[in-house]
Amino acid sequence: MQVKLTNFRSLLRCSLYFVSITSIVLIINSFTYESAAIGTLSETFVSVTKDIKVSVVNIRTVKASKQDMLNKERRNPLKNIFPRNLPPVQSGKGLGIKGQGSGIIYDKKGHIITNYHVIKDADEIIATLYDGREFKAELTGIDKKTNIAVLRIDAENLTPAKFGNSDSLELGEIVLAIGNLPGLGQTVTSGIISTKGTSNIQIAGYEDFIQTDATLNPGNYGGPLVNLHGEVVGISTVIPTRTGGYFGISFAIPINTAKEVTEDLIAYGKVTRGWLGITAQPITPQLQEILGLKNNLGTLISNIEPSSPAANAGIKSGDVVIEYDGKKVKDLFHLRNLVTRTEINKEVKLIVIRHSKELKLNTTIVERSKANTRNKKDLFKNLGLIVQNLTSELAINLGYEGEKGVIITNIQKETPAFKAGLKIRDLIVGIQHKAVTSIDEFYQAILNIQHGDDILMLVKRQNRTSKFIVLKQDKDD
Known part of the structure; x- marks a missing residue:
């Protein structure tokens, strides 16, 4: 009996040793795996940053001060009488009001994408490349409604960025916000995609923003938001706060939108936008109840312009648009963004709810005319x-x-x-x-x-x- 008890204790002791050793091995493997994962992620960050940094540009602007303008406009009636005895008029150099931001090289022709507000009212725009070269930038065009500006520099050996597809972004996807700040050089912060299609935050006229928690400062505005494949998926834009500082969330213009605007500005000097010809309003809880809708998705049509694409489609006041060109309509702002981004003369299909029934309609989108x-x-x-x-x-x-x-x-x-x-x-x-x-x-x-x-x-x-x-x-x- 004593022998059996001794054997049992020995077996139990060995089992405990085995469990302990196994646990230690698993813990070590776990730490090893986590360390390897962290190391791999860190290497990816470094690799992406190295690839994109040659395409990121510092944008510096100068606006003449009031004093400088007064000096330039100053005229002395005695100049023609005593030209040699007058003190020279100061040029006002150094009195300029300076601004800064970032940009991204779009093509080898020297086009650069940045934010409109970065270069707004600038008298002079200077673009500084990664290698330290400085160039005076010319303004190709602006689009206030999306806060996009396109510049051009006369430079050789440029490296355009790689551009991704912002429509394919997933919530939770890791992104890097990159800028080029004077005195600091390249800056990199990381975050995740928090939300897509953010609107009605009063940053720009057409709002369809990517929301992220990557830290942004004013010097980052106009710089790229990059995925882990090194592709630009957004252009960082101004944060809607009084101070302009970071407060936990940041916004970026989807690169698909930025590219469409850029191509238009390069080709035509302006942006062409689709027009449907409707006045619409959000679906409030009260309207949802009155209209007997299952949810508050879509937008309620309150007016149709005569001879407009909407009129030609047969849309009527009181219709609720729930689908446009194959995409579910979330709200009024979403529909507006979808329409404005539609190719001119493209035929689109709409689904509306009228008297609790779904109707399928077709129309051809035309260019928006302000006169309408x-x-x-x-x-x-x-x-x-x-x-x-x-x-x-x-x-x-x-x-x-x-x-x-x-x-x-x-x-x-x-x-x-x-x-x-x-x-x-x-x-x-x-x-x-x-x-x-x-x-x-x-x-x-x-x-x-x-x-x-x-x-x-x-x-x-x-x-x-x-x-x-x-x-x-x-x-x-």
Whole structure:
């Protein structure tokens, strides 16, 4: 019995030794694997940085100060009388207001992509390459709506960057933000892709940003956002803060957008954009409930321009666009970005929801013409209200059965509409003593009124009361 107990203890001891040794080996292997993984990632960072750094440019701008401008414009009436006795006018050298940022070499012809705000109002632009060479840069073109500027330098032996596909980026993908700062040289920070398609943050007119947590400082603006294959997938852009400093998230213009804008600026000096010819609005929880929608994806059409692609497609006020050219529409801003990026004269398919049914429509996108929308856009932006046709569905839900007119769906604060006392869900049935039964009639009635004249509206409210309301237009141009 004693022998068996001794053998059992020996076996147990050996088992414990085996488990301990195995655990130690596994731990060591784990540390070895983690160290190898970290080492590999670090080597990748170094390799990518070495490859891209020759394509990253420092952009330095100079704007003449007021004093410098005064000196240049100074004229002395005694100059022609006593030309030799006058003290020389100082050139103002050194008084320039300087700015800085980064850029990326686009092609061997010397084109460079950067942010528009980096070179805005510059009197002189200097591009410094990785090898220290400096060149005076000429402005090829700008696009304020995307915050893109294209420069050109007359230089040889340039190394253009490799460009990736920003549409294929995945959330969680590691990226590097690279800049070229005076006095510091190349700067590199890392982060991950947090979100794609970020919009409505008031950085630029057309917003479809890549969001990342890579640290950005003003000197990085205009520089590349690079994936681990060494491909540029975005152009770092300004952060929407008062100080301009980093606060946990950063934004980049997708390289697909930047390349399209760059090609247009190089070829035409301007950007051509697609136009659908609609006025649309976000789908709020209230509208979602009223319209009986399953979710708040898509955008609600409130007006269609006559003879526009939207009109030709058969889109109607009250339709909800949920798909455009094979892509699901997330919201108003997403649709706008999709349309503006569409190739001119391309035929596209749309899916809309009308009276709870999906309809497939086709149209051909044309080039945006400011003349088509400028007057209405400016006027109704100043009035501060958004309207849409009173559909039968809305009439039932809002208690306006049997009525005709346009329903107010949004009012901006501190605008003529707000100050006049108009309210969301008010029904406008008349303008200047004339009946209004549709958005087209409403627009035409407003446009017929002389700029600066008061606008008399007859509105009805959900309690069935009627009221005349006067909108006072801003008389300043």
